[in-house]
Amino acid sequence: MTEVLQSDAAGMARAAALLGDGQCVGFPTETVYGLGADACNGAAVARIFEAKGRPRFNPLIVHLSAAGEAERHAVLSHQAERLAGAFWPGPLTLVLPRRTESPVAALVTAGLDTVALRVPAHPVAQALIAAAGRALAAPSANPSGSVSPTTAAHVLDGLGGRIAAVLDGGACPVGVESTVIGFEGQRAVLLRPGGIPTEALETALGAPLEAPTSAQIAAPGMLASHYAPKARLRLAALAARPNEGWLGFGPLPATQDGPALTLSSTGDLIEAAANLFAHLRTLDRLMAGTGTIAVAPIPARGLGVAINDRLSRAAAGRGG
Numbered sequence: 001m002t003e004v005l006q007s008d009a010a011g012m013a014r015a016a017a018l019l020g021d022g023q024c025v026g027f028p029t030e031t032v033y034g035l036g037a038d039a040c041n042g043a044a045v046a047r048i049f050e051a052k053g054r055p056r057f058n059p060l061i062v063h064l065s066a067a068g069e070a071e072r073h074a075v076l077s078h079q080a081e082r083l084a085g086a087f088w089p090g091p092l093t094l095v096l097p098r099r100t101e102s103p104v105a106a107l108v109t110a111g112l113d114t115v116a117l118r119v120p121a122h123p124v125a126q127a128l129i130a131a132a133g134r135a136l137a138a139p140s141a142n143p144s145g146s147v148s149p150t151t152a153a154h155v156l157d158g159l160g161g162r163i164a165a166v167l168d169g170g171a172c173p174v175g176v177e178s179t180v181i182g183f184e185g186q187r188a189v190l191l192r193p194g195g196i197p198t199e200a201l202e203t204a205l206g207a208p209l210e211a212p213t214s215a216q217i218a219a220p221g222m223l224a225s226h227y228a229p230k231a232r233l234r235l236a237a238l239a240a241r242p243n244e245g246w247l248g249f250g251p252l253p254a255t256q257d258g259p260a261l262t263l264s265s266t267g268d269l270i271e272a273a274a275n276l277f278a279h280l281r282t283l284d285r286l287m288a289g290t291g292t293i294a295v296a297p298i299p300a301r302g303l304g305v306a307i308n309d310r311l312s313r314a315a316a317g318r319g320g
């Protein structure tokens with residue numbers, strides 16, 4: 001059962017407690033309802049993808065309660081600071097170079113070196129992030145492939161029974177998603193049009209906003225390129241060959257030549273999703289970016305579909 005919470009003190013406290021417990025909670029922002037989870041808890045973030053039935057791990061936006069928190073997670077250029085100063089809190093998302101010290105889970109950024117940050121203006125969203133005392137990763141609160149919800153009833157329609165709770169804050173005033181801006185060197189580029197008009201962004205920047213030239217970030221909402229390890233991947237392997245690394249699913253073998261990690265020793269797909277990007281990076285580092293990592297078969301159910309999607313892209317190499 002999904003709890004429907006009012007946006008009063010009791011409802012806010014309950015929502016904050018559920019988030020602290022690693023659960024997913026629908027909440028209003030000025031753009032659309034988000035499906036929030038603790039951005040620093042990989043298993044909580046995996047539950048977002050499970051609830052939405054997303055067949056792939058797109059990177060998620062990290063929602064902060066104040067602009068001052070951004071520096072903890074990312075490096076803000078002069079241009080980024082101008083935009084943040086002009087439009088935060090508000091319907092603007094900035095894709096920025098991620099700090100290695102940022103505690104945000106690797107699944108949030110789908111293993112990328114950038115992180116998307118936003119400070120929502122909606123008072124209920126701000127109060128929730130403050131009450132939870134944590135940054136919230138949140139995509140729109142709809143099942144994969146359907147339209148973004150702008151009321152709590154829409155959230156229940158799509159995700160009722162699949163998420164812990166929804167916090168009812170009425171209808172979202174903006175009604176379209178945030179504008180997503182990335183950077184190519186010093187140039188700000190528009191990754192997704194949204195709640196802020198382009199002219200307003202250009203006025204704040206004092207420069208025209210351009211379309212991305214890099215194929216890496218060209219398609220709005222869908223990265224053409226993905227995180228891929230430098231080592232080769234051999235998928236659906238039953239065991240590692242001599243000198244191969246091993247990325248398992250289930251208990252680790254008693255003996256193993258090369259470095260070995262398991263996505264989940266108990267075969268739990270949520271734990272596996274939470275570990276996926278961090279384990280690939282660790283194995284890549286242990287193998288000094290050479291050779292082959294053999295990967296155990298992952299069942300193609302639930303989050304296994306998205307895990308397999310990402311593994312086959314990584315096996316095909318960058319841009320695959």
Ligand code: TXA
Pocket residue numbers: 029031032033034035058059060061091093095109112114115116118138139140141176177178179180182191192217220221222223
């Ligand atoms: O208004 C909104 O932005 C809503 C509310 C809930 O905040 N959220 C939302 O999230 O629309 P979602 O997951 O539906 O869209 C996030 C967008 C996607 O287009 C995603 O590719 C992009 O942000 N994005 C996130 N992180 C990125 C990154 N590191 N690099 C490039 N694009 C990124």
Ligand code: MG
Pocket residue numbers: 139140148
């Ligand atoms: Mg969406």
